[in-house]
Amino acid sequence: MDYKRTLITSALPYANGPVHIGHLAGVYIPADIYARYLRGKGRPVLFVGGSDEHGVPVTIRARKEGITVQQVVDRYHELIKSSFERFGISFDVYSRTTSDIHHKFASDFFRTLYDGGKFVQQTTEQFYDEETHEFLTDRNIRGECPRCHSAGAYGDQCEKCGATLSPDELINPYNAVNGNPLTKRATSHWYLPLDKYQGWLEQWILEGHKEWRTNVYGQCKSWLDGGLHPRAVTRDLDWGIPVPVEGAEGKVLYVWFDAPIGYISNTKELCDARPDKFGKWETWWQDETTRMIHFIGKDNIVFHCIVFPTMLKAWNECNEGAQYILPDNVPSNEFLNLEGDKISTSRNWAVWLNEYLDDFPGKQDVLRYVLTANAPETKDNDFTWADFQARNNNELVAIYGNFINRAMVLTHKYFEGRVPVCGELNDYDRQTLAELAGIRGRVEELLDAFRFRDAQREAMNLARLGNKYLADTEPWKQAKTDLARTGTILNIALQIAANLAIVFEPFLPFSSASLYEMLDMEEHAWERLGDTDLLEAGHQLREPRLLFEKIEDTAIQAQLDRLARIKKENEAAAWQAPALKAETNIEAFDKSDIRVGTVLECQKVKKSDKLLQFKIDDGMGGRTILSGIAQSYPDPQVLVGKQVLFIANFPPRKMMGIESQGMILSAVNDDGKLVVTTVSAPVRNGVQVG
RNA sequence: CGCGGAGUAGAGCAGUGGUAGCUCGUCAGGCUCAUAACCUGAAGGUCGGGGGUUCAAUUCCCUCCUCCGCAACCA
Numbered sequence: 001m002d003y004k005r006t007l008i009t010s011a012l013p014y015a016n017g018p019v020h021i022g023h024l025a026g027v028y029i030p031a032d033i034y035a036r037y038l039r040g041k042g043r044p045v046l047f048v049g050g051s052d053e054h055g056v057p058v059t060i061r062a063r064k065e066g067i068t069v070q071q072v073v074d075r076y077h078e079l080i081k082s083s084f085e086r087f088g089i090s091f092d093v094y095s096r097t098t099s100d101i102h103h104k105f106a107s108d109f110f111r112t113l114y115d116g117g118k119f120v121q122q123t124t125e126q127f128y129d130e131e132t133h134e135f136l137t138d139r140n141i142r143g144e145c146p147r148c149h150s151a152g153a154y155g156d157q158c159e160k161c162g163a164t165l166s167p168d169e170l171i172n173p174y175n176a177v178n179g180n181p182l183t184k185r186a187t188s189h190w191y192l193p194l195d196k197y198q199g200w201l202e203q204w205i206l207e208g209h210k211e212w213r214t215n216v217y218g219q220c221k222s223w224l225d226g227g228l229h230p231r232a233v234t235r236d237l238d239w240g241i242p243v244p245v246e247g248a249e250g251k252v253l254y255v256w257f258d259a260p261i262g263y264i265s266n267t268k269e270l271c272d273a274r275p276d277k278f279g280k281w282e283t284w285w286q287d288e289t290t291r292m293i294h295f296i297g298k299d300n301i302v303f304h305c306i307v308f309p310t311m312l313k314a315w316n317e318c319n320e321g322a323q324y325i326l327p328d329n330v331p332s333n334e335f336l337n338l339e340g341d342k343i344s345t346s347r348n349w350a351v352w353l354n355e356y357l358d359d360f361p362g363k364q365d366v367l368r369y370v371l372t373a374n375a376p377e378t379k380d381n382d383f384t385w386a387d388f389q390a391r392n393n394n395e396l397v398a399i400y401g402n403f404i405n406r407a408m409v410l411t412h413k414y415f416e417g418r419v420p421v422c423g424e425l426n427d428y429d430r431q432t433l434a435e436l437a438g439i440r441g442r443v444e445e446l447l448d449a450f451r452f453r454d455a456q457r458e459a460m461n462l463a464r465l466g467n468k469y470l471a472d473t474e475p476w477k478q479a480k481t482d483l484a485r486t487g488t489i490l491n492i493a494l495q496i497a498a499n500l501a502i503v504f505e506p507f508l509p510f511s512s513a514s515l516y517e518m519l520d521m522e523e524h525a526w527e528r529l530g531d532t533d534l535l536e537a538g539h540q541l542r543e544p545r546l547l548f549e550k551i552e553d554t555a556i557q558a559q560l561d562r563l564a565r566i567k568k569e570n571e572a573a574a575w576q577a578p579a580l581k582a583e584t585n586i587e588a589f590d591k592s593d594i595r596v597g598t599v600l601e602c603q604k605v606k607k608s609d610k611l612l613q614f615k616i617d618d619g620m621g622g623r624t625i626l627s628g629i630a631q632s633y634p635d636p637q638v639l640v641g642k643q644v645l646f647i648a649n650f651p652p653r654k655m656m657g658i659e660s661q662g663m664i665l666s667a668v669n670d671d672g673k674l675v676v677t678t679v680s681a682p683v684r685n686g687v688q689v690g
Numbered sequence: 691c692g693c694g695g696a697g698u699a700g701a702g703c704a705g706u707g708g709u710a711g712c713u714c715g716u717c718a719g720g721c722u723c724a725u726a727a728c729c730u731g732a733a734g735g736u737c738g739g740g741g742g743u744u745c746a747a748u749u750c751c752c753u754c755c756u757c758c759g760c761a762a763c764c765a
Binding site: 019 | 692693694695696697701702703704712713714715720721722723724725727728729730757758759760761762763764765
């Protein structure tokens with residue numbers, strides 16, 4: 001197929017939080033590289049993005065924060081949109097699924113399938129909260145586990161015994177959000193009968209797209225082999241696009257039904273506003289000479305390869321004329337971890353794009369470079385700040401930035417910043433130029449195969465070639481005897497520099513812009529990559545500036561400190577009170593004689609790490625008690641004068657050669673620190689506690 | 691439970707039925723134009739464990755272990 005244009009979609013980020021490095025590495029950076037690459041080649045491209053603003057989680061967040069759902073999605077849509085802009089993700093359109101255009105478009109789309117008889121309607125019994133008037137999703141239902149009988153199992157799984165459950169199995173189910181008891185209520189929904197498209201999908205994917213990435217192909221095959229089932233495309237919710245059918249009040253389109261339609265409605269929004277530049281939306285979606293590519297993460301594979309294509313196919317069956325195209329490829333990435341742990345929005349375990357942009361101003365390209373160099377293209381990968389620093393300092397600064405600086409400084413030193421004349425070439429010059437000429441083919445081959453990591457490495461090899469060329473030809477030595485030869489060498493070095501600006505534009509657009517400016521040249525089309533006459537002899541260069549700067553340890557340490565703090569907060573939040581001990585009774589308790597006494601003296605026991613020695617006024621002549629709490633009280637003096645509780649009838653016990661006559665009661669905090677117990681108002685020393 | 695993906699030098703990743711590669715780091719040497727940057731060379735791996743097929747297995751098959759996804763949040 002000879003395609004005339006490319007439609008690039010990137011998964012719609014969910015407006016429930018900012019975007020983080022996982023989103024960037026998985027979807028937006030590769031999609032942006034691809035879009036910039038094709039534009040550089042002069043190919044018509046439309047790069048679609050937008051916020052996904054429906055679904056349940058935004059409503060939960062709104063309730064938690066006491067604001068409206070609209071306020072939640074407004075906040076995150078704006079934050080996400082501006083972050084992408086600052087980061088240089090070159091969307092042609094970035095809209096949102098709460099837009100009027102989208103509501104109407106998705107509604108019409110549903111209606112077309114409905115009128116065409118493409119849905120099956122089914123009534124089922126679902127759990128319902130009488131007080132909040134809502135049906136609950138599996139995960140929001142909790143109850144006693146039928147297997148291990150522990151409390152608080154979820155509707156889909158018991159975390160104690162690991163059993164997979166359905167909500168019906170739970171004993172005494174309740175609403176996980178508010179604890180309300182639940183009843184069963186009949187509700188009716190529309191289902192997309194994926195099973196009817198099984199044969200068609202098998203043909204299209206398993207036979208027709210064997211070139212898809214193994215993870216994508218394998219996932220599809222797994223679903224198809226397991227047999228597809230009808231999938232509900234409506235939900236009982238008050239947030240979303242109302243189901244455009246009479247008698248469907250209180251029901252909205254399932255978020256996964258409306259979100260991918262957002263790709264289309266966002267395209268329409270753009271084309272309606274800029275027909276001069278982008279033409280009609282139908283050209284992008286319903287012309288078979290358009291090639292569509294979905295950039296997604298691995299968790300979205302089933303929706304983009306099975307559900308959405310089936311929706312489009314069903315729509316096509318309802319229409320005589322216009323027919324939607326299907327994706328030509330769905331390059332899906334695996335996941336990126338952060339410092340060894342999976343990225344999590346709810347646990348705040350992430351590097352947020354907006355925070356990165358604030359913490360590292362002007363360093364968009366560093367993050368782009370690192371996330372591409374370590375992109376999870378074939379398996380989950382790990383992002384570490386140490387790696388981020390190393391790649392910046394050892395690769396961007398030392399190899400790319402340094403080469404540019406060398407070429408610039410030498411030219412200014414020997415030729416007042418003018419591009420010198422290229423004289424006669426020797427074999428080594430020709431060999432170097434031949435390698436330069438080969439770069440384009442290698443990078444293109446990799447980009448066409450969505451191998452961005454390797455493509456960027458190939459681009460970096462051009463900078464390596466430049467460094468090696470300078471090291472081998474030694475123009476600074478030549479300059480002492482043969483200035484013409486020096487000029488030839490520097491001409492070649494500068495041509496390599498100009499080529500670097502072209503080849504890195506899709507990957508590092510900010511640096512390329514800066515490099516173009518330094519070389520004082522117009523942006524060149526991708527097609528000129530490999531040319532050796534990008535800069536003419538006599539052309540005046542600007543003053544050299546550093547393309548990249550070293551990142552110091554302190555900046556990295558600040559990020560690590562932040563993560564350590566978050567980890568600690570998470571651990572504290574995850575802390576649960578220990579299980580109750582076996583039942584006891586008042587008689588057993590009464591055997592312990594707990595008294596109050598005032599601390600007269602308190603000091604560390606010599607040669608002991610943990611022991612503090614107390615002298616207590618117990619109202620009975622005083623006693624000595626040892627307590628293993630020294631590590632929680634670096635300054636024992638703070639305890640002097642305090643009234644503490646202690647067990648008075650334990651047999652004496654010798655520790656470190658000192659006899660302890662009782663036990664001071666302490667509480668163990670969640671971080672392991674011990675805190676002595678005391679009384680809330682002064683009492684007479686020696687009184688009993690009971 | 692099941693299904694899909696992954697497990698390869700200190701770190702991050704390629705790759706292939708026939709003596710195991712890249713980048714960074716490490717070590718040694720060279721160079722000094724350059725952001726102590728650059729260039730050259732070396733060391734470093736029983737390719738997750740076990741079994742099988744084969745003249746030959748890291749690559750094919752079986753089995754087990756670990757991580758991720760399908761399955762809250764979420765790329």
